[in-house]
Amino acid sequence: MRADPSPAAWQALPNAPAIGTVVGDRAALGDGQILLCQLPGAGALHGSTPFSLLLLRSGPTITAFANRCAHFGVPLAARQEQLLYQPHQHLQCNVHYARYRWQDGVCDRGDCVGEALIPVPLEIDASGCIRIAASAP
Ligand code: FES
Numbered sequence: 001m002r003a004d005p006s007p008a009a010w011q012a013l014p015n016a017p018a019i020g021t022v023v024g025d026r027a028a029l030g031d032g033q034i035l036l037c038q039l040p041g042a043g044a045l046h047g048s049t050p051f052s053l054l055l056l057r058s059g060p061t062i063t064a065f066a067n068r069c070a071h072f073g074v075p076l077a078a079r080q081e082q083l084l085y086q087p088h089q090h091l092q093c094n095v096h097y098a099r100y101r102w103q104d105g106v107c108d109r110g111d112c113v114g115e116a117l118i119p120v121p122l123e124i125d126a127s128g129c130i131r132i133a134a135s136a137p
Contacts, residue, residue: 005118007135010066013118015041015051019134023064026128029057032087036067036080039132053120055130056102058088062130064122065105069093070115076100 010016017039029035034057038050052067052075067075076093077083085091090108092099098110105117123133 005116007119007121009118010120013051013066013068015049017051017053017132018042019132021132023053023122023130023132024055026057026062026124026130029055029062031057031059033057034083034085034091036077036083054083054091054117056091058102062122062124063103064120065100065117066120068118069095069098069112070100070107070117071096071098071110071112076117 021039023037023039024035035055037053037055039053041048041051054065054067054076056063067077069076071093072095074095076091082094083091084094089102090099091102093110096111098107098112100107100117105119107113107115121133121135122130124130
Protein backbone atom coordinates (compact mmCIF):
# COMPACT_ATOMS: atom_id res chain seq x y z
CA MET A 1 0.00 0.00 0.00
CA ARG A 2 1.33 3.39 -0.97
CA ALA A 3 1.70 5.98 1.76
CA ASP A 4 2.10 9.48 0.36
CA PRO A 5 3.07 11.80 3.17
CA SER A 6 0.87 14.87 3.34
CA PRO A 7 2.64 18.16 2.56
CA ALA A 8 2.53 19.04 6.27
CA ALA A 9 3.59 15.61 7.59
CA TRP A 10 7.02 16.95 8.52
CA GLN A 11 5.48 19.34 11.05
CA ALA A 12 4.12 16.40 13.04
CA LEU A 13 7.57 14.84 13.45
CA PRO A 14 9.30 15.12 16.84
CA ASN A 15 11.40 18.29 17.16
CA ALA A 16 10.23 19.66 13.80
CA PRO A 17 12.01 22.97 13.17
CA ALA A 18 10.19 26.28 13.07
CA ILE A 19 9.22 27.76 9.72
CA GLY A 20 11.98 30.18 8.77
CA THR A 21 14.78 28.13 10.33
CA VAL A 22 17.99 28.61 8.36
CA VAL A 23 19.15 25.31 6.88
CA GLY A 24 22.24 26.33 4.97
CA ASP A 25 23.64 28.15 2.00
CA ARG A 26 23.09 27.11 -1.62
CA ALA A 27 26.74 27.78 -2.46
CA ALA A 28 27.84 25.19 0.11
CA LEU A 29 25.86 22.40 -1.55
CA GLY A 30 27.49 21.04 -4.67
CA ASP A 31 25.54 19.67 -7.62
CA GLY A 32 24.69 16.02 -6.93
CA GLN A 33 25.44 16.28 -3.21
CA ILE A 34 23.37 15.44 -0.17
CA LEU A 35 24.00 17.30 3.06
CA LEU A 36 22.84 15.94 6.40
CA CYS A 37 21.79 18.86 8.61
CA GLN A 38 20.95 18.83 12.31
CA LEU A 39 18.45 21.59 13.10
CA PRO A 40 17.11 22.80 16.40
CA GLY A 41 13.46 21.93 16.85
CA ALA A 42 10.84 24.63 17.33
CA GLY A 43 10.88 25.59 21.00
CA ALA A 44 13.72 23.13 21.58
CA LEU A 45 15.25 23.01 25.00
CA HIS A 46 19.01 23.07 25.38
CA GLY A 47 20.30 19.56 24.87
CA SER A 48 17.16 18.24 23.18
CA THR A 49 17.41 16.00 20.13
CA PRO A 50 17.87 17.98 16.90
CA PHE A 51 15.77 17.47 13.79
CA SER A 52 17.72 15.62 11.12
CA LEU A 53 17.23 16.85 7.57
CA LEU A 54 18.62 15.74 4.21
CA LEU A 55 19.28 18.50 1.68
CA LEU A 56 19.66 17.32 -1.93
CA ARG A 57 20.86 19.36 -4.89
CA SER A 58 20.39 18.45 -8.52
CA GLY A 59 21.31 21.33 -10.79
CA PRO A 60 19.33 24.37 -9.70
CA THR A 61 16.86 22.27 -7.70
CA ILE A 62 17.30 21.85 -3.96
CA THR A 63 14.93 19.59 -2.09
CA ALA A 64 14.75 18.33 1.47
CA PHE A 65 13.49 15.23 3.21
CA ALA A 66 13.33 14.34 6.87
CA ASN A 67 16.15 11.90 7.60
CA ARG A 68 13.67 9.19 8.48
CA CYS A 69 13.32 5.87 6.69
CA ALA A 70 9.76 4.95 5.71
CA HIS A 71 10.46 1.35 6.76
CA PHE A 72 11.16 1.65 10.51
CA GLY A 73 11.27 5.39 11.07
CA VAL A 74 14.97 5.48 11.86
CA PRO A 75 17.55 7.77 10.20
CA LEU A 76 18.79 6.69 6.79
CA ALA A 77 22.23 7.62 8.12
CA ALA A 78 23.39 8.95 11.46
CA ARG A 79 26.33 10.92 10.05
CA GLN A 80 27.27 12.64 6.82
CA GLU A 81 29.97 10.11 5.98
CA GLN A 82 27.46 7.26 6.27
CA LEU A 83 25.10 8.60 3.62
CA LEU A 84 24.61 6.19 0.74
CA TYR A 85 23.53 7.77 -2.53
CA GLN A 86 23.96 7.87 -6.26
CA PRO A 87 23.99 11.56 -7.25
CA HIS A 88 20.79 12.69 -8.99
CA GLN A 89 19.42 9.13 -8.91
CA HIS A 90 18.68 7.73 -5.46
CA LEU A 91 19.58 7.56 -1.80
CA GLN A 92 19.58 4.52 0.41
CA CYS A 93 18.94 3.61 4.03
CA ASN A 94 21.89 2.26 6.02
CA VAL A 95 19.78 -0.26 7.91
CA HIS A 96 18.06 -2.56 5.38
CA TYR A 97 19.08 -0.61 2.26
CA ALA A 98 15.68 0.60 1.08
CA ARG A 99 16.32 2.78 -1.95
CA TYR A 100 14.53 6.10 -2.54
CA ARG A 101 14.28 8.09 -5.73
CA TRP A 102 16.18 11.38 -5.62
CA GLN A 103 13.47 13.50 -7.24
CA ASP A 104 10.51 12.57 -5.07
CA GLY A 105 11.73 10.35 -2.22
CA VAL A 106 9.58 7.38 -3.23
CA CYS A 107 11.02 3.98 -2.32
CA ASP A 108 11.59 1.96 -5.48
CA ARG A 109 13.52 -0.97 -4.00
CA GLY A 110 13.53 -2.62 -0.60
CA ASP A 111 11.13 -3.30 2.26
CA CYS A 112 8.90 -0.24 1.81
CA VAL A 113 8.40 -0.01 -1.96
CA GLY A 114 5.81 2.65 -2.81
CA GLU A 115 6.17 4.51 0.48
CA ALA A 116 8.11 7.75 0.59
CA LEU A 117 10.44 9.94 2.58
CA ILE A 118 8.74 12.93 4.17
CA PRO A 119 9.42 16.11 2.18
CA VAL A 120 10.21 19.37 3.96
CA PRO A 121 9.44 22.61 2.06
CA LEU A 122 12.23 25.10 1.47
CA GLU A 123 12.60 28.67 0.32
CA ILE A 124 15.82 30.15 -1.00
CA ASP A 125 16.37 33.89 -1.00
CA ALA A 126 18.38 35.93 -3.50
CA SER A 127 21.56 35.55 -1.44
CA GLY A 128 21.26 31.74 -1.50
CA CYS A 129 20.17 31.35 2.11
CA ILE A 130 18.01 28.22 2.45
CA ARG A 131 15.22 28.23 5.04
CA ILE A 132 12.35 26.02 6.07
CA ALA A 133 9.23 27.29 4.29
CA ALA A 134 5.60 27.16 5.31
CA SER A 135 4.68 25.13 2.24
CA ALA A 136 6.12 24.04 -1.07
CA PRO A 137 6.30 26.85 -3.67
S1 FES B 1 15.00 0.85 8.49
FE1 FES B 1 15.51 1.69 6.55
S2 FES B 1 15.31 0.01 5.21
FE2 FES B 1 14.74 -0.81 7.12
